[in-house]
Amino acid sequence: MTTRIPLDLPIRSALPALAEALDRAGTAVLAAPPGTGKTTLVPLALAGLLAEGGEPRRVLVAEPRRLAVRAAARRMAWLLGSKVGDLVGYTVRGERLVGPGTVVEVVTTGVLLQRLQRDPELPGVDAVLLDECHERHLDADTALAFLLDVRAALRPELRLLVASATSDTAAWAELLGGAPVVTAEASAHPVEVVWAPPPRAVRPPQGTRVDAALLEHVAATVRRALGEADGDLLCFLPGVGEIARVARLLEGAPAELLQLHGQAPAAVQDAALGAGTRRRVILSTSVAESSLTVPGVRIVVDAGLAREPRTDHARGLSALVTVRASLAAGRQRAGRAGREAPGVVYRCWPEAADALAPAFPAPEIALADLAPFALQAACWGSPDASGLALLDPPPAGALAAARQTLAALGAVDATGRATERGRLLARTGLHPRLARALHDGAPLVGARRAAELVALLSEEPPRTAGDDLAAIWRTVRGGGEPAYRARWRDETRRLLGQLSEHPATSLDDAAAAGLVVALAHPERVARARAPRPEPGAPAGYLMASGTAGETAAGSALGGAPWLAVAVADRPAGAPTARIRRAAVLDEQTARTAAAHLLTDREEVHWGRGELTARRVTALGAVELEVAALAHPDPALVRAALLDGLAAEGVCALLRWTEAGRALRLRLAFLHRELGEPWPDVSDPALLAAADRWLEPELSRARRRADLQRIDTTAALGRLLPWATGEAGRLDELAPERITVPSGSRIRVDYTADHPVLAVKLQELFGWTDTPRLAGGRVPLTVHLLSPAGRPAAVTGDLASFWATGYRAVRADLRGRYPRHPWPEDPTTAEPTKRTNPRR
Missing domain, CATH: 3.40.50.300 (P-loop containing nucleotide triphosphate hydrolases)
Incomplete structure (x- = not known):
């Protein structure tokens, strides 16, 4: 050898x-x-x-x-x-x-x-x-x-x-x-850095969408670099779509174009990773950053972007997003130009932008769907992953969502430990959702069709294949893109080896596709929203998860009443998700695949100012059948009425008489000044104590009108401290009216922070001691009124007013109101509410 x-x-x-x-x-x-x-x-x-x-x-x-x-x-x-x-x-x-x-x-x-x-x-x-x-x-x-x-x-x-x-x-x-x-220190050759930002502003990436202007600039930078430097060129782009776009822009360039990514045919991969016979331009994803050697490269053009996973756990959507590449990734990419000789890197962004870039890539555990990880941990014997030596712990919310998914699949038990079914799903090497679709789908559609469809979901077809999964399936079985078809056939054979024999059933292929996708993603079973769109327009759907989605304009899927959504994402700021790939479904198949989401419930809720009671059969958030409920559960009615009180406010929803409002103000005053045992009568407190002061009327109520018939004065009386005996002191501590020297009974105004007694000045002659409320703690604020009922003075100390303030008021008013008494000494004068007789 x-x-x-x-x-x-x-x-x-x-x-x-x-x-x-x-x-x-x-x-x-x-x-x-x-x-x-x-x-x-x-x-x-x-x-x-x-x-x-x-x-x-x-x-x-x-x-x-x-x-x-x-x-x-x-x-x-x-x-x-x-x-x-x-x-x-x-x-x-x-x-x-x-x-x-x-x-x-x-x-x-x-x-x-x-x-x-x-x-x-x-x-x-x-x-x-x-x-x-x-x-x-x-x-x-x-x-x-x-x-x-x-x-x-x-x-x-x-x-x-x-x-x-x-x-x-x-x-x-x-x-x-x-x-x-x-x-190990690298013997790298020097690499010159050329900053090559776009000549005009480009839009930041959204989801997987990259501004076409940036890709045009990258292609132009590649052409520039080919003219300024020698050797093969390695260009880093975020994904397969961007590679294809830049390749089209570089047609006719003086070099062999190669597209290097995980889905590239073996021959292309071998050509990129071997020495070339002519000058090459290799357009690559991040696969060439560190784990692969690309010989002959002297030039690197870096678009400065990378792809990271993102998971919307609330909506059950996972997708890749385009982000700014980390500084560490940028250094590794640049180093590729100096492997064999001095080189040059062209960076397609301004140098100042590096100040905002992350130092290192984010760990996948912080971003990804954790269902596969959670199943691995459960099968390993560490259901909550707390016993695993991890550089970064899994986010608690993401792990909880993953374990919830596994429980719905029957992969873990109530304690989070893997079941036999969970171990079976884990052995497939697939995402647990796809493993469930494989094993549960085989008896329903046949082993081969289940394996082919799951292979289609695990080996993502090219974007150009369209959004109708059943149509893609037909195309791939009949031919299609050779490299993808080869991978798909290999994966199908692998999956078939894990299944028992199950012959094909009577379901047609379209229905089989819908069923398998729905088994993988039952929460993405979606029903069309009315009204139907115009031909060619995007069609709206509601998924069982509660997420709204739309098909692309012109999609053949748009007329279907039901869809099983295989791939969807929701761009930042978008009101609905984009349905990227799906299969047509019918309601019965939807019910079969998402049976664990099927509910038949009595629903009583408060909305639009009234109580609604109905019986609902639903598939998650998708309502299948709705009927009015004649005799709803009283407990549900009561809860809904309390929701109404919380939503609209105790003041707005109940009918408050003048006496009821006055009593509430008096109680609020005593609670503020004395505290317990005088009750808090604010809106939140009254809502929290509804069972004490609104019963039994609340339990008998069935609609808004019933609430408005409640006597709020009597109801508030139930909150008084009867048990302690303090309730009997209400009129002493916070009297509704006070008798003044003239004999009039004047209402006390408790709406302000301090209670106010507004009374004509002549009715208080001889009254030198200002009344005090709340057991003497709070002096009454007296508004002394002119004969016309307008405030002439305000005091909390009548004795002081008579001694010092009265003379000025007397001098100002007695000329305007000569028929009213204006004695020099008001402390000894006779109080009156009448005028002097005419002379």
């Missing part, structure tokens, strides 16, 4: 320190930038394949992407001068190329998780290398947590190496129990 092991890779100088660290601690963290050889030479060194003699050790290498798995295995096999499947092999979902002599096996982190669940001891494996951990994929974080458990409880001799292309390794070392950190 002739090897091609390079002698000049920077990782070689770090291998002795790495071997010593693993011998001493059993765990280690390797910090090695892209291009140092960590993905290819380190596994060979761990396996003992770089030295003569000795017994080889079996090594598992986990990569985050299938593309990286195949590329790493092929590169290591080439270095050893052997074929893939001999000393070095690989396994990805649905594809395994491993022989009896395989020593190094490269797998995806998803495959590693499946193996750990089947047999945590990993028999025969001596070392595990988790590569590209800096990317913070959830599967990698989970696999590391499981491996730490395995080392602690089952295999303390199992060697564990965490490799990162960035230098932020302290947290990893601490997580591994103080593991040693080994650093």
Whole structure:
């Protein structure tokens, strides 16, 4: 065997320190930038394949992407001068190329998780290398947590190496129990940075939508770079759609165009990852940031964008969104230009924008749908994940939503532990929703059709395929895009291998598609909203989750009364979700697939100023049948009436007589001044105490009019402190009226902060002591009125007013009101409410 092991890779100088660290601690963290050889030479060194003699050790290498798995295995096999499947092999979902002599096996982190669940001891494996951990994929974080458990409880001799292309390794070392950190310095060549912002402002990305002006600018920058620098060019774009758009804009460029992404055909991947015979432009997603080597690249053009998952747990929608790439990602992308010689990076944004960019990518555990993670944790024996060694804990809300989803699927029991059904779903390697659709759909539509449809949902078809899933299914079965069809057929075969024989049923293909999608996403079963749209216009739907959605304009799905929505997202600020892919459904199939959402309930609620009682058969938020309820449950009626009181206010909904309002003001005054046992009669307090003061009238009420017939004066009387005997002092402490020296009984006004007695001045002659309320605590504020009833003076101290203020009032008013008495000494004068007789 002739090897091609390079002698000049920077990782070689770090291998002795790495071997010593693993011998001493059993765990280690390797910090090695892209291009140092960590993905290819380190596994060979761990396996003992770089030295003569000795017994080889079996090594598992986990990569985050299938593309990286195949590329790493092929590169290591080439270095050893052997074929893939001999000393070095690989396994990805649905594809395994491993022989009896395989020593190094490269797998995806998803495959590693499946193996750990089947047999945590990993028999025969001596070392595990988790590569590209800096990317913070959830599967990698989970696999590391499981491996730490395995080392602690089952295999303390199992060697564990965490490799990162960035230098932020302290947290990893601490997580591994103080593991040693080994650093390999890159011998990178200098990379010139050219800032190339767009000539005019571009709109920020929304969801997965990127401004066409930015993509045009990226294409123009690629053409500029081809004219200014030598070598192959690597252009980073956020997704497959943007790659296709820029490729069209670059037609006719003086270079071979290659599109590198996870869905690219194997031949294109091989052409991008191998040396070219002519100049190349490689348009790539983030797969080329760190885990792949693209030879010949001297130029990098970076659009500065990345894709991250986002999950709307309240609406059950998950999607990728376009975000600003982190500074760490930008450094790695730029480094690709300096791997083999001095290079240049063109950054398609202004330099000042870096101040707003995140330092590192957000960990997937903080953003993603956690249902797969929650099922893995439950099957591992840690339902709430509290026992797992994770760099970042899962968000509590997202984990609760995930466990709720699993409970609805029957995957976990009431304690959160995995059921036998949950373990069955986990073994599929699919999202739990798709696993449920596979196993529950097979008996209903036939095993092959279930496998084909679930493969269609797990291997996302090209965007150009349209939004009608049944039509896409027909196209793919008959031909379609070759690379996608090959992946779909491989996944179908894999899924069929997990099913028992179930012959096809009498359902036609369209109905089968709707049923399988609905089994996967029962909360996205959707019914059309009336009125029907004009032909070609977007059609509105309401999903069982309560989310409103719309089909695209011109969609053939728009006339269907029911849809099973496979893919939907809700752009920021949009009033409804966009239905991106769905299958036509009928109501009976919807009821079958989403049976756990089917309810038949009595519904009594307050709305639009009145109580409504009805019987509702509903599929989640979608009302199927509605009928008026003649004899609703009194408890529901009472609760609805209380909702009405809360919504409209106690003052607005009840009929308050003058006496009722006055009593409420007096009680409010006493509660404010004396506190207990005098009751709080504010709106919130009265609502909270409804069972004390509105009963039995509230229990007998059936509508708004019944509430308005309640005698609020008598009802408030029930709140008085009768038990303590204080109720009998109400008129003493807060009298409704006060008798003044003239004999008049004047009403006290309690509407202000201090009670007010408004009375004509002549009626108070001889009254020197100001009345005090609330047991003498609060002086009465006296408004002394002129004969015309207008305020002439305000006082809280009558004796002081007679002594000092009265003279000025007398001088001002006696000329205008000569028939009224204006004695010089009001303290000894006779009070009166009459005028003097005419002279």
